[in-house]
Amino acid sequence: MSNTSSDTTEDESLITTEVETGSANWSPALGETAVAARDLNVFYGDEQAIDDVSIEIPEKRVTALIGPSGCGKSTFLRCINRMNDMIDVCRVEGDVEFGGKNVYDADVDPVALRRKIGMVFQKPNPFPKSIRDNVAYGLKIQGYDGDVDARVEESLKGAALWDEVKDQLDSSGLDLSGGQQQRLCIARAIAPDPEVILMDEPTSALDPVAASKIEDLIDDLAEEYTVIIVTHNMQQAARISDRTAVFLTGGQLVEYDDTAKIFEDPEEQRVEDYITGKFG
Amino acid sequence: MTDSTESPDLQRRSGLRRLKEGTYGGFFAACAAITLLTTVAIFATLLSDAVVFFAEVPIIEFLTSTNWSPNPAGGGQSFGIVPLLIGTIVVTVTAAFIALPTGTLTAIYLSEYASPNARSILKPLLEILAGIPTVVYGYFALVYITPVLKATLFPEMSTFNALSASIMVGIMTIPMVSSISEDAMSAVPDELRQAGYGLGATKFEVSTGIVVPASISGIASSYILAVSRAIGETMIVVVAMGAQARMPAVGETLFGIPYFNPADVLLDSGMTITVAMVQIAGGDLTGGTIPYDSMFALGLALFVVTLVMNVFSDIIAERYREEY
Numbered sequence A: 001m002s003n004t005s006s007d008t009t010e011d012e013s014l015i016t017t018e019v020e021t022g023s024a025n026w027s028p029a030l031g032e033t034a035v036a037a038r039d040l041n042v043f044y045g046d047e048q049a050i051d052d053v054s055i056e057i058p059e060k061r062v063t064a065l066i067g068p069s070g071c072g073k074s075t076f077l078r079c080i081n082r083m084n085d086m087i088d089v090c091r092v093e094g095d096v097e098f099g100g101k102n103v104y105d106a107d108v109d110p111v112a113l114r115r116k117i118g119m120v121f122q123k124p125n126p127f128p129k130s131i132r133d134n135v136a137y138g139l140k141i142q143g144y145d146g147d148v149d150a151r152v153e154e155s156l157k158g159a160a161l162w163d164e165v166k167d168q169l170d171s172s173g174l175d176l177s178g179g180q181q182q183r184l185c186i187a188r189a190i191a192p193d194p195e196v197i198l199m200d201e202p203t204s205a206l207d208p209v210a211a212s213k214i215e216d217l218i219d220d221l222a223e224e225y226t227v228i229i230v231t232h233n234m235q236q237a238a239r240i241s242d243r244t245a246v247f248l249t250g251g252q253l254v255e256y257d258d259t260a261k262i263f264e265d266p267e268e269q270r271v272e273d274y275i276t277g278k279f280g
Numbered sequence B: 001m002t003d004s005t006e007s008p009d010l011q012r013r014s015g016l017r018r019l020k021e022g023t024y025g026g027f028f029a030a031c032a033a034i035t036l037l038t039t040v041a042i043f044a045t046l047l048s049d050a051v052v053f054f055a056e057v058p059i060i061e062f063l064t065s066t067n068w069s070p071n072p073a074g075g076g077q078s079f080g081i082v083p084l085l086i087g088t089i090v091v092t093v094t095a096a097f098i099a100l101p102t103g104t105l106t107a108i109y110l111s112e113y114a115s116p117n118a119r120s121i122l123k124p125l126l127e128i129l130a131g132i133p134t135v136v137y138g139y140f141a142l143v144y145i146t147p148v149l150k151a152t153l154f155p156e157m158s159t160f161n162a163l164s165a166s167i168m169v170g171i172m173t174i175p176m177v178s179s180i181s182e183d184a185m186s187a188v189p190d191e192l193r194q195a196g197y198g199l200g201a202t203k204f205e206v207s208t209g210i211v212v213p214a215s216i217s218g219i220a221s222s223y224i225l226a227v228s229r230a231i232g233e234t235m236i237v238v239v240a241m242g243a244q245a246r247m248p249a250v251g252e253t254l255f256g257i258p259y260f261n262p263a264d265v266l267l268d269s270g271m272t273i274t275v276a277m278v279q280i281a282g283g284d285l286t287g288g289t290i291p292y293d294s295m296f297a298l299g300l301a302l303f304v305v306t307l308v309m310n311v312f313s314d315i316i317a318e319r320y321r322e323e324y
Helices: A074-078 A112-118 A129-139 A148-158 A176-192 A208-221 A234-240 A259-264 A267-274 B017-055 B059-064 B080-111 B116-131 B133-154 B161-188 B190-198 B201-214 B216-232 B235-240 B262-266 B273-282 B290-319
Strands: A034-043 A047-058 A064-065 A090-098 A117-120 A196-200 A226-230 A243-248 A252-258 B250-252 B258-260
Touching: A034 A074, A034 A226, A047 A074, A047 A226, A047 A243, A047 A252, A064 A074, A064 A208, A064 A234, A064 B201, A074 A090, A074 A196, A074 A243, A090 B190, A090 B250, A112 A117, A117 A176, A129 A148, A129 A176, A129 B201, A148 A176, A176 A196, A176 B190, A176 B273, A208 A234, A234 A259, A234 B235, A243 A259, A243 A267, A252 A259, A252 A267, A259 A267, B017 B059, B017 B290, B080 B116, B080 B161, B080 B201, B080 B216, B080 B262, B080 B273, B116 B161, B133 B161, B133 B190, B133 B235, B161 B235, B190 B201, B216 B290, B235 B273, B258 B262, B273 B290
Parallel strands: A064 A226, A064 A243, A117 A196, A196 A226
Antiparallel strands: A034 A047, A034 A090, A243 A252, B250 B258
16 A cells, blocks of 8 residues: 555645534544445446445444545445436446345335435436425325424425525425525435435535535534535535545545544545545 | 738628528528418418308307208208317317327336337337328228227117227327327436435336426327317218218206217217318319308318417416426
């Protein structure tokens, strides 16, 4: 392996030390593992997208997956709730464990799995329905028999959107601004009360103000949910995550550690080069 | 630096090139004008000849009389559009019952379920169905559908009947519904499907709960187009439905609303507005007679109905447009 960064001098200090790392510096003993991958390999046809990745992601923490474009971080995220199943040429080998079960076992229903693992996408994608129906959609398809309106309110509050939309629940979700739409999508994802929320670059289509609101929200979500977020914004990873996994080209997981450690004192030279902006 | 380079050639082109550009524009405009002029001319002809007709036969009588016999042997003409309207409505509604559900479900299959291979085979096949001449459909109804229905479900059915014709009109319009609806469904962005799947929706839930509502304006347009087509369909009904302008027995409900038994109409021969026009046009009538002019009144009625349908379709498409 390459040299460690222990000999890094003060004036070579990483740019990210200036970034306020918030909760990321706080790293008590991690709780139970929520999601784990073991010897995971993913292929698109002949091309390998994930190369022998093993990782344990702690529950009720924010774990960031970072790396350059095409490094396989989104592919890895989509393995967790089996969204890759819909791509014909995609082939998955190895295990992804959730709740003590390999989600790729033959007896696992991907539909049931996705009801436990919510997802928020890069581009806000509310349905062309009312705000209420957007949030209630997951409840509806899961046959929720409780008080739907109460759950909608709770979810919108959880997504920090309630105060802005409480008087217009029947207007279209598409009438909202981009940032509000993304928070609506988060409300929609948390309404069925999943255990894990996957976020695939949730702020990359938003302006900085809207993005910072989402970041605050992610911080709050980690009190109740395990959040796994793909981002190509390293400052964002440093600000909001507790653990960071760095993927580099070829789908390899190069380093995975507490976020503070990754950004201040990474073991791998390649990781240091990447996060200091020498490539990627 | 003072040495000036040659100034770029920005001179306006003159002469031949501009003339050519102008000629192209004029040629395209002329083509567009032909279509427009034809439409206006048709409408003007319909209107002017219909006015002549309505001078002889009051419009109220035309719209309310229940007897259509433009050219009876023993005299005593009657020009009531009601039996023709009933024939047209029964054929259209029956055809819609066949074409709309089948076409929509076919569209859902093609857009959401079919593999790319299946789609590449099925879509062209459906388009072939749309390309079959309607007279062939008509003979198919007469020679195959009617005997089968007669031998199985409806022994009392007459050889020329509205049901076989309606079924065939329905089958003929399936490709129109499925093709336009499928285009609308395929245009729904994949992000919406992903959002549904991400929430644990099944393929069926995504198709019916997300894709269909998001493409409802396109689907509605396809319905209106198909229904307009069924209203105007001529050849199938001429061949398979016969040409008797029959008025079904009309009863009255408790509240005085008249009704008739659709089975009465379906199992017997009948006549639509289009068939009545064909009969007049194909007869040896000379211009200037009232039966001859009645053709234009019928044409105008048909024109108004389809125009209303088209306007209606635009309103629906606007009303239910879900922007994504």
